[in-house]
Amino acid sequence: MAGALVSMVLEQLASITRKQIEEEVSLVVNVDREVENLILHFNAIQAVLQDAEERQVKDANVRNWLRNLEDVSYDINDVLDEWNTEILKHQIEKEEEKEGENVALKKRKVCSFIPSPSVIFSSIGKVIMRRDIAMRIKELNVKLIEIANLRQTYNFQNTIRGTEKLERVETSSFVNVSSIIGREEEKNRLMSMLLSESSQQGGSPFVVIPIVGMGGLGKTAFAQLVYNDENIKTHFDTRIWVCVSDPFEEIKIAKAIVEVLNNGDNRINSTSLQPLLECINKYISGKKFFLVLDDVWNPTFSNWEPLMGALQNSAIGSRILVTTRKETVATVIRATADHAIHLNILSDQDCLQLFNKIAFFNRERDDQLEDIGRKIVKKCNGLPLAAKTLASLMLYKKTRKEWLDVLDSKIWDLEEVEQEVFRSLFLSYYELSLAVRRCLLYCATFPKDYVFEKDDLIDCWMSQEYLSMKGDKEKERFIGQNCFDNLVMRSFFQDFVKDRVNDDIIGCKMHDIVHDFVQFLTKNECFIMEVAESCNEKNMVVDNKVRHLNIMSTYNDSFPISIYNCKGLRTLVISTSKLPPLPSDSFSKLKSIRTLKLNENSIKEVPESIGGLVHLRYLDLSGNEKLEELPNSVGNLFNLETLRLIKCRGLRELPVCLRKLVNLKHLYIWGCRDLKVPKEIGRLRNMQILDFLYLQDGGEDDEGIFKLGDLGNLEQLQGSLWIENLKSAKDGSEAKNAELVNKKNLLDLTLHFGHSYVSDPERADANLKDEEILNGFQVHTNLESLTIIVYHSTTLCPSWMMSCHNLRRLVFYEVPFCGVLAPLGKLPSLEYLEIRLMGNVKEVGVEFLGITGETPQTLIKSFPKLKTLRFDSIKQWEEWEGVEEEDSKITIMPSLLYLAFRNCHKLKALPNFLWKTPLRELSISHCSNLAQGFETRCGTEWAKAPQVQNIKINGQFVKEDGVVKLED
Incomplete structure (x- = not known):
């Protein structure tokens, strides 16, 4: 971690010096020289850190030297962050002064040339704060000089890595090895x-x-x-x-x-x-x-x-x-x-088979490399995890010398390592860049079997400033994605959860041994507090050097005041649901916190003291359903980047002071339907993620509320957005003002119109306003996923939909009045289509395929990339029209693999073109007419589908992996 810290502080020094010049904000005389000295000594130390970190495993003195370096680096990082915050406050004050200038002129009295006491003391306070920062920098510089000079005692080798470039890995299927090798007998x-x-x-x-x-x-x-x-x-x-x-x-x-x-x-x-x-x-x-x-x-x-x-x-x-x-x-x-x-260790042969499956993935075998690989595998001692981890490392090594370096590494000789598999993990760990290393080690903050949500983990890394390279804040999420991908490809993560749209990994776990490994490397920095019922928490000693703390349980359901000794604490996670009301001074003694996770804790009130956490960048209060309001002091968290309020259903409104959070990038409020979002949120130009927007019904006091059209101000919006209660929008102009067409990084959109369920479409009037609102939206052609829910118009094909050339996933859910399906076959990238609860559809014609009734003059591909097609609860559907056999110029669904029908009671038969697709799995549930054609070997549909490997009727396989399970 020391190497990552030093790198981060050096970047911080360069960035803050540049900002001070740009903003013309000075501290006191001679601080520039102190900064130059810090950079000089950190550069000298950085040159030997690679050697020092490798030697610390066996040498306790080197380990202590690195710990002292880490302590000073953390302190310097804090001071520099306070300095940066002062510059940020200066920027905000200048902006507010400009906005309030006209108002101030109107209210100014004749004697206004006399400055008020508050203005005088405010200025004095700034001077004192800046002098304090300068004095602390000088004191820390003295400590750093001692550490820098002491490095010569250990004769470290100069192994500076030069300009670090984060490796971009190409994801592939091998990381999720599903087959188990060598366990057939067991x-x-x-x-x-x-x-x-x-x-x-x-x-x-x-x-x-x-x-x-x-x-x-x-x-x-x-x-x-x-x-x-x-x-x-x-x-x-x-x-x-x-x-x-x-x-x-x-x-x-x-x-x-x-x-x-x-x-x-x-x-x-x-x-x-x-x-x-x-x-x-x-x-x-x-x-x-x-x-x-x-x-x-x-x-x-x-x-x-x-x-x-x-x-x-x-x-x-x-x-x-x-x-x-x-x-x-x-x-x-x-x-x-x-x-x-x-379970015993694998044989050398099975271990080698597992190793080769990964190490030589997507490349030709090499006799020389295979011979070296055989010797490396012997060092794995039959442990599958060791073989998999080393194979993931060797995949990126192309030359014989690189393979020999791994075979001959001194790490194999370490005796201090507690687990044999640690040696292979060490080899992979030291191959990681500094950015990826520090991201990996941070995972020790969380318990075994913890499910990491990728985006949330990246937000946490971001809050610790692990992802800011060369001061480039715009690329942090991209860098975080790269770090995550590197850890996946090196087999540090497993048990993947995949995204519904593009099959990307969105969640994962850590293997127990990998978790043991990262805890081994961070045992003085990351601590998980679990207090047994027989143990008095007050007698527990928490090392004051702990930087990342996770409180899993407490004594007598009381707030653990012993953590106040951890003055340098940077992460606090409270994972116990039994936590009582937080003391009013909970955070006044934990000034260094950057990441605060208080989700699922039954919190009713957040103390005002939270506003004193000037370093805070990440705050998670999700799942606290009894929380009714946020304190106004939240507006003082100028560095806050991520605010998570998911399922805080008791929240009624966000404070207007959030407009001062100029660094806020991610606001998660999914599930907060009664939450009034202030219009001032639209001023936060750095906002990248707003996951949920519930449009409040109009009222007398709705002028200050964030509305649909205000989305147009959030120009950098990206990721996923769920908009609910669209029926309350005034008209299509509001949808147009949202300017989704300019949001090229918005990839997943859900439009929920918010009508109550209609059980009898014939007795309800179609809502023409829904059509106007839907047509008013324009989306960027980069959109990948679109879901439309409880839409009550008769027409479901806005003009912009056919321009969504990158759309991969499309879902229509509860569209009761629409009787005709749109020509969705024209969408060139569509891979997943689901249509549910369209009660007015009686017949599906060739227009659904994007085909006109005329003979085509050119080759036509309908649904060229569609893999999954689901129909659910289309209860009036009777017929699905096919195409003429002689239409050889038409290709329909050439990529279809999975087809499902559920609750389509009146549908009698399927069109013949489906049996020309590469369909592998067919599922029919509660569709009595369709099911009859597959219930016996002589059924009307059975002979048409010989290529379908799996057919499931009402949850039971009648054909599985090509084997028919029906009786003759």
Whole structure:
């Protein structure tokens, strides 16, 4: 981390010097010389940091030298940030002076030439603040000189990297290796135990099966392979996956089980165990379940038995699979020896196969490199994670020398490293750029099995100033994306969640061993506080050098005042839902905080003292549904870049003072339907993300409220935007004033008109204003995803839609009065199309394909890139018209892979052109007429679809992986 810190401070020094000249803001005499000295000494230190960081693992003295350097670097970073904030305040004051000049002239009295005491003391305060900054810089310079001189004691090698360039990686499918190599025997044995109906344990209807093995052996991946097996899916009534980790919290586990059993409903707010166990007992009654408890560490009989008792009402044949590193866990969970699966290390041959699959991805094999690779694999000692991590590293090494450097690295000789797999991780870690290293290490702030949301993680990195290279703030998100991609490609992340539009990775987890590794490297900086019930929090000692703190639990549900000792704390995450009201002085002693996550904490009030966090760049209050207002002091957070208020449903309005947050880039308010957003938000020219806008119905006091047309002021808007209650817009001119056509980086748009559900379209009038509003919108041709919801006009094809040449995903949901589908086949990039609840559609003709009734003169491709097509609840639909066989110039859906129909009761048959597509999977649910054609081998539609590998009727496969499951 020291190298990353030094690099960041050097960039900061260069940036702040430039700003001071531009803004003509000076501190005191001779500070320029102090800044020059800081740059001189940091440059000298930076030259040897690569060698120092590699030697610190074995040399405690070097480790202490680096810690002292980090402490001084953090302090200097704080002082420089305060200096920068002073310059920023100066800019804001100048702007406000210009705006208020006319008003001030009107109100000025005859004696106004006498300055008021507030003005005098304000000026004095600025001088004192600036003198204080200069004095602190001088003091820190003295400390830095001592550290710089001491470096000569260690004879560090000069290994300066020169101008650092962040590597841009090309994503590919290999990072998500789905196949498990070398586990066939174990899988067959486990499948046999899971699918057997006879075996029971002690009269219980279920059997507990532990998978035991050391870290890095692939226990979780092995369990996932079995969990997702189609035979398992059909054998059990319900499947449940729970990440347990350390500690074993039965309430957390019970909540996760209830959420799955209750079809994803996460509104179970009970904080006591018994109601949750009663829910489990009720939902599981008579069902055959398969429960996976992943990464179990330290259960006791007292917290294991209640969970097992709640499952006793299940059907015989149920199974519980437990993955663990500890042999003793099998005893606690009362698993018998013949039901345990012990994963051993891979053979050299299997390990090499895994290594080669990644290391030689998308390139030809090389005999010399393969020979070196074989020797590298031997050093992996049969650990799949080590082989995968090293293979991800070797993928980017092209020459024999580069491969030999890895084979001959001194890191293989380290004895201090606690885990064997750490050695391979060290090799990959030191290959990362400084920017990517510091981003990786920051992840140690969060617990094992934490699901990282990519955009949120990038916002956190940004708040710590990890992504600002050469002072270029405009490219921070691009740099953050690159850092994330690098960590994905180097196998530091896993368990990916994909985006619905373009299949990009939007979420992930860290392997347990990788998490152990980053904690090993940051054990003096990142700390996760978990207070056991028997432990008095007041007696806990938190190292005052901790920079990033995550409070997972507290003593007696009280705010942990011991953290006030952490004066240099930069990240505070409070993850416990039992936190009481925050003390009024909560933040007055934690001045250095840059990232503050207080989401899901039942907070009712935010203390005014939050306004004193001058360094704060990220504030997350999401999920605090009882929070009704933000303090006006929030307007003093001049450096704030990200404000997350997702699902703060109690919030009624945002304070007008937010207009002073000139650095605010990301405002997340999804789910806040009653929130009044002030019109002044439109002044924030740096705003890049506004994820949600609920248009308030007109009223007497709505003049100061942000409206649809005010979106036009947010010129840099990007990412995703959900606009709801569009029916309250005045007319199409408001939509036009939003100027979405100028927002080239806005990629995902949802237009929700906000009407109440109409069950009988024939008795309702079509809303012509909806059509006017929809036509009023113009979008940039870069738009990739469009969703239109509860739209009540009869026409659904605005003139601009056919210009969306990059549109990849399109969804129409609840459009009850429209009877004709638009010519969507003309959209050249469309990959996903979903049409739901269009109750007035009775017939779909060739116009849907973008084909006229005339014989085409040129080749036509209809839906050229469409892969997925879904129709749902089009209950009046009777006929889908095909095309003439002799129309050889027409190609229809040449990329179609998945087709689904649900609740289309009257649809009788499918057009023949569908059977000429490369369709691989067909799903028909609650469509009685269509289903009849596939229910037997002699059905009218069966013979037409020989190429379709998977056909599912009402949730059951009648053909799977090419194998017909129907009886003759």
